[in-house]
Amino acid sequence: MTGLRILLGAAILGGLGAAAPFTPLWLISLVTLAMSTGLVVCGLIILWRGGLVPFGQALFFATGAYTVALSGRWFGVTDAFLLIALAVIMAALVAFVVGFLLAQYREIFFAMLSLALSMILYGVLVKSETLGSTDGVNVAQASFFGMKPRGPGYTFALFWLALGMVFSAWVGVSAYLGSIAGQLAGAIRDNEIRVEYLGISVTRLVHLKLTISAALAGAGGALAALSISHVDPQMAYWTTSGGFVFVTILAGAASVPAAFLGALLFEIVRTIAVALLPGGWQLILGSVLLLTILFVPEGLGSLMIRKRATVSEKGAA
Amino acid sequence: MSALLSVKGLEKTFGQVVAARDINVDVPQGQTVGIIGANGAGKTTFVNMITGHLTPSGGTIQFEGRDITGLPSRKIMRLGIARSFQVAQVFPTFSVFENLCAATAIARSGSSVVGAALSRFVSAETSADAETALGQFQIGQFRDALASTLPQGVRKLLDIAMATAGNPRVLLLDEPTSGISLEEKFGLMDVIMGALKARGTTILFVEHDMEIVQRFADRVLAFYDGTVIADGAPAEALGDERVREFITGTLIRSKDGSLNASRAFHA
Numbered sequence: 001m002t003g004l005r006i007l008l009g010a011a012i013l014g015g016l017g018a019a020a021p022f023t024p025l026w027l028i029s030l031v032t033l034a035m036s037t038g039l040v041v042c043g044l045i046i047l048w049r050g051g052l053v054p055f056g057q058a059l060f061f062a063t064g065a066y067t068v069a070l071s072g073r074w075f076g077v078t079d080a081f082l083l084i085a086l087a088v089i090m091a092a093l094v095a096f097v098v099g100f101l102l103a104q105y106r107e108i109f110f111a112m113l114s115l116a117l118s119m120i121l122y123g124v125l126v127k128s129e130t131l132g133s134t135d136g137v138n139v140a141q142a143s144f145f146g147m148k149p150r151g152p153g154y155t156f157a158l159f160w161l162a163l164g165m166v167f168s169a170w171v172g173v174s175a176y177l178g179s180i181a182g183q184l185a186g187a188i189r190d191n192e193i194r195v196e197y198l199g200i201s202v203t204r205l206v207h208l209k210l211t212i213s214a215a216l217a218g219a220g221g222a223l224a225a226l227s228i229s230h231v232d233p234q235m236a237y238w239t240t241s242g243g244f245v246f247v248t249i250l251a252g253a254a255s256v257p258a259a260f261l262g263a264l265l266f267e268i269v270r271t272i273a274v275a276l277l278p279g280g281w282q283l284i285l286g287s288v289l290l291l292t293i294l295f296v297p298e299g300l301g302s303l304m305i306r307k308r309a310t311v312s313e314k315g316a317a
Numbered sequence: 318m319s320a321l322l323s324v325k326g327l328e329k330t331f332g333q334v335v336a337a338r339d340i341n342v343d344v345p346q347g348q349t350v351g352i353i354g355a356n357g358a359g360k361t362t363f364v365n366m367i368t369g370h371l372t373p374s375g376g377t378i379q380f381e382g383r384d385i386t387g388l389p390s391r392k393i394m395r396l397g398i399a400r401s402f403q404v405a406q407v408f409p410t411f412s413v414f415e416n417l418c419a420a421t422a423i424a425r426s427g428s429s430v431v432g433a434a435l436s437r438f439v440s441a442e443t444s445a446d447a448e449t450a451l452g453q454f455q456i457g458q459f460r461d462a463l464a465s466t467l468p469q470g471v472r473k474l475l476d477i478a479m480a481t482a483g484n485p486r487v488l489l490l491d492e493p494t495s496g497i498s499l500e501e502k503f504g505l506m507d508v509i510m511g512a513l514k515a516r517g518t519t520i521l522f523v524e525h526d527m528e529i530v531q532r533f534a535d536r537v538l539a540f541y542d543g544t545v546i547a548d549g550a551p552a553e554a555l556g557d558e559r560v561r562e563f564i565t566g567t568l569i570r571s572k573d574g575s576l577n578a579s580r581a582f583h584a
Contacts, residue, residue: 186408207430
């Protein structure tokens, strides 16, 4: 990734941040929530490129969210940055542990095993009174380096925090995707035997991918918890995981910014669908997914890449 | 001087089936060894045991004096034993150049996965290594072609070029000319041997074509029924009575049980 692209990205995000005070609060909340989904999808892209689709990424999302809620409730931690760091660490730690099992599996087995693990967490959350059971746990308002904005200021602060996280994730994930381990994703999908015989462990590469994707899911969960001010077991439920896979299909694995645009589009479509058809919004969402798979099977990101390629071809001509 | 690769009493059984038994071979540095034998004679089992694909049921394999028996393949790779495959193993959705970059990048990253996450895939070093390999194996004209679209011979060369990315001391080639037309075989072997000899690599290659073996091997290991029945210079090994009977088919047993040299042998 070039310095120019980083500057451009920073400028766009900075512009969004500056526009916040002139934007309706509901829209800011919606975008913040979309950013949290986008962070999870960034992680899914890393796995997706290696041919791995987890149906249980909500495991790490919920781990991040509950870490925020419980750190506040049990230990009185309120600093947003510290809460997010804790959530990322916890989610990555959980992934590191379950990774010893998960990284052994591929394809549908990987998908279903990850689903199984997330449903175990769901079961534990529902049954455990100390973890809030089905009611979940309220999240106290966070502070930002000692500052405690209230009312609209809090919404803005969270939004700016989200933009910072998006920027970090974008730079970090792009760097990872350009690294040897990142580029080997396609190689793993293509031919594991060859990768092993070049002298590197495929299992460990998958383990690393899983841990990184979980850290991002944890960050997304933390942001969602702060943004909604509440966590509940639904965050670990398989429909939540399904939503992440949905957005990944919508966004495609070609581009990191597409993960965030896809997440935003998903939130907007869902909001409109619920408003139009309160009892049957799934119908609209399903149709969008169907159309995506039919007409843009590589996702929104592929459109962006394709456009860029056309431009460079023209430039060469 | 001790052998670079030393195999003692190697055996492999799959249930009741004995795939390899009592294999004893010492390979000194720089030798080119041709491995011959009919299908099912144990050639590939032998290669698979040395490269860690199969764990031997008995016996030992030593490389540079170190016991490598039963180590996982990637560790054996790291120590300096690489292999190519009977069916070329490349990354079909990568270009030829990207395939070579992947190989050189892994070789340069050390065995560490974290190291691989922190180094760039296409760097000046990996590109330079990949370009060198393109030249050595004479596949430069296919540089940007997708590996899935390559002709068989080029795919074989790419597979072998990738195997050499870590500068292995020993390279095992499993039927490098299988699936290649008769006219192209010698040209292909010339390119492979030219590139490998320049690196001083010790080579073991499995081959069915006896002309190729005679031309390129310093030494021949003849496998039959899971073990080595002849081991020596090509002329000597290929002239062995049992090799002629069981492998090259230049000696046939007539109905009364006596041995007759066939026409092919006289020709």
